[in-house]
Amino acid sequence: MHIVVFDQEGVRHEIAGGSASSVMEMIRDHGLSIAAQCGGSAACATCHVYVDPEWFGRLPPMGEDEDAMIELAVDIKPVSRLSCQLKPDALLDGLVLTLAPGTEF
Ligand code: FES
Numbered sequence: 001m002h003i004v005v006f007d008q009e010g011v012r013h014e015i016a017g018g019s020a021s022s023v024m025e026m027i028r029d030h031g032l033s034i035a036a037q038c039g040g041s042a043a044c045a046t047c048h049v050y051v052d053p054e055w056f057g058r059l060p061p062m063g064e065d066e067d068a069m070i071e072l073a074v075d076i077k078p079v080s081r082l083s084c085q086l087k088p089d090a091l092l093d094g095l096v097l098t099l100a101p102g103t104e105f
Helices: 023-029 064-070
Strands: 002-006 012-016 048-051 080-082 095-099
Touching: 002 023, 012 023, 023 095, 064 080
Parallel strands: 002 095
Antiparallel strands: 002 012, 048 080, 048 095
């Protein structure tokens, strides 16, 4: 599984899944600037991403924790998600995301 991530500067990165257990970990392990301060427990909103509109509807729905925490993210949009709550899945191969403002470390 691989994903395509545009960083906060608009630079495109292709990232392979490896052993990461979340999309946030894929981004972090690739060395991009993503604060992910809570380590992936849906408690900080600093792993906020914008999902490409063509992909957004194909993602599993938000859980309660993500739904509550996303409200605290910077510049939320209708396509906002917390990347720590997205699990690498073969069905999401090719997923396209953009790192939202406020996620840099
Ligand atoms: S890493 Fe903290 S909410 Fe995702």
